[in-house]
Amino acid sequence: MKIASILENTELEKRISITPDIAKKYIDLGFEVALSENYGTHLGFNDQSYLDLGVKVFKNENEVIEGSDIIVQLGLLSDEKNLLIKENQTLIGVLNPFQNMNKINNLNKKNINIFSLELLPRITRAQSMDILSSQANLAGYKAVIESFANFEKAIPMMMTAAGTVPAAKVLVVGAGVAGLQAIATAKRMGAIVFATDVRMASKEQVESLGGKFLTVEGSENLETEGGYAKETSDEFKKKQENLLAETLKKIDIIICTALIPGKKAPLIIKENMIDNMNAGSIIYDLAASQGGNTSFTEVDKVVNRNGVKIMGETNILNKLPTSASSLYAKNVFNFVMNLYDKENKKININLDDEIIEKTLIK
Secondary structure, three states: OOOEEEOOOOOOOOOOOOOHHHHHHHHHHHOEEEEEHHHHHHHOOHHHHOOOOOOEEEEHHHHHOOOOOOEOOOOOOOHHHHOOOOOOOEEEEOOOOOHHHHHHHHHHHOEEEEEHHHOOOOOHHHHHHOOHHHHHHHHHHHHHHHHHHOOOOOOOOOOEOOOOEEOOEEEEEEOOOHHHHHHHHHHHHHOOEEEEOOOOOOHHHHHHHHEEEEOOOOOOOOEOOOEOOOOOOOOHHHHHHHHHHHHHHHHOOEOOOOOOOOOOOOOEEEEHHOOOOOOOOEEEEHHHHOOEEEOOOOEEEEEEEEOOEEOOOOOOOHHHHHHHHHHHHHHHHHHHHHHOOOOOOOEEHHHHHHHHHHEOOO
């Protein structure tokens, strides 16, 4: 079996799908690994580090695609490269089928096996493959670091002979994987941390990390069977708005992480709430690429609204590409191992396996 990957457009995506450590694991299992030239150079992995392991490195990306059985990427290939993928080849990545359905349908017409890893079910057996969790964990951490770097006051409480500097107050909106890591990071750095989420199951997790969970009066557990947040009712939204409007008057930094899979991010922090915040406050919106959780979020811009800075990026993981690549490559490896029939050395698309059935785009 030949597994391959080509370099992403590094202006948009700096992560890679096969690190040297993972290339060695594939080769030890009998795979042939092929990569495009300078595949990991931008992360400090030169071609020689791959060649020394037995990886084949090609100058021509087309050769890499055409000669492979399995292609692993972060996102979809370009239209030009997609034309090169042949029947029975397998494409694995984070393919965003909700936005890319036309391109994916065209690939399906060619009988290509297409797996999108963000569709993995939230089951115990899939945890080692869960790209959403591994990447969100890093995103939550980095959002706090970026926010604190732009906040022009000290974060922990400091007592000096000249007086006391109070600890910064942080609110994390959405206590999923990214939110919980944001809480833990902010707490470790000395902030006072609050959090809110529509899933009541999050309360215990937030409090175990030292955060204070803000509960909407009369709230119910709005969680899908898969562990994601549901759309909230108008009544709940109104109660949440009132709670947030009062809370934000004393908050210095907000980390927004609220997302609904396949849909526009919910608008949570509204214009009037931001206008009541103190000048110098920071909002970091991790939902920026899906429309944002605030009224003023603009992707890859710092918006200044009456002294409140609102930040959001297309891909915050481009600021942690080496760590993010390491985790992503391990997730992909574990997924391939679940898909691979070692005895017959071929891909086994067993639709009785929930992991395979949920991620295969038919």
